[in-house]
Amino acid sequence: MQSRNNAVTDVSSYIAGFPVATGKLLKQLRDIIRKAAPDAEELISYGMPAYKYHGVLVYFAGYEKHVGFYPTPSVIKEFAAKIARYKYSKGAVQFPLDAPIPATLVTQMVKFRMKENLAKAAKKKGTK
Numbered sequence: 001m002q003s004r005n006n007a008v009t010d011v012s013s014y015i016a017g018f019p020v021a022t023g024k025l026l027k028q029l030r031d032i033i034r035k036a037a038p039d040a041e042e043l044i045s046y047g048m049p050a051y052k053y054h055g056v057l058v059y060f061a062g063y064e065k066h067v068g069f070y071p072t073p074s075v076i077k078e079f080a081a082k083i084a085r086y087k088y089s090k091g092a093v094q095f096p097l098d099a100p101i102p103a104t105l106v107t108q109m110v111k112f113r114m115k116e117n118l119a120k121a122a123k124k125k126g127t128k
Contacts, residue, residue, distance in 0.1 A: 011042055011049040018062045021097055025067045028101045029060050036110035054117040058110055066094040067101070071109045074116060079109055 008014045015026045026049075033051055034042070040053040048061040059070035066087070073091045076083070082105055087094040095101055 008044055008047070010044065014044060014049055015062075022062045022067065025095065025097060025101055026060065026062050028103070029067060029069065029095075029106065032101065032103050032106045033058060033060070033110055036107045037114055040114075053114055054121040057113050057117065063094075066096050069093050069095060069106065069109075071113050072116075075109050075113050078112060079105070082108075 008017065011030060015023050015030065018026060030049065033040070037051060037053050037057060040051040040057050043050050043052065045059065048059050050059045051057040056072070058072070058075075059068075061068045061070070070092045076088060076091060076093065080088075083093045086096075
């Protein structure tokens with residue numbers, strides 16, 4: 001199983017390091033994020049897949065029993081009621097390996113995060 005300490009340089013290699021079932025969910029999550037944020041830059045950051053769009057957008061990672069999705073604390077707070085059925089923390093939500101990735105929910109979270117980043121970028125640009 002992949003470790004955050006492994007020196008992968010791209011998301012496809014990261015996903016390939018996991019068992020088939022985990023890899024399938026990671027691919028689904030990647031596809032959902034890319035569809036929701038087609039202009040986001042995909043990279044590896046902190047040893048996991050990351051997306052940037054006018055700043056940090058979201059991260060995701062694979063684990064033994066779940067797939068972690070890291071949309072930042074503001075998104076977790078905004079979507080707390082919708083993610084209540086999942087295990088979650090201040091900045092992350094865990095999707096179990098034995099259930100499908102909630103595509104609509106992830107899309108909504110990514111788009112919310114994009115709007116936050118655009119608003120921050122506009123505010124920053126306006127203050128210069």
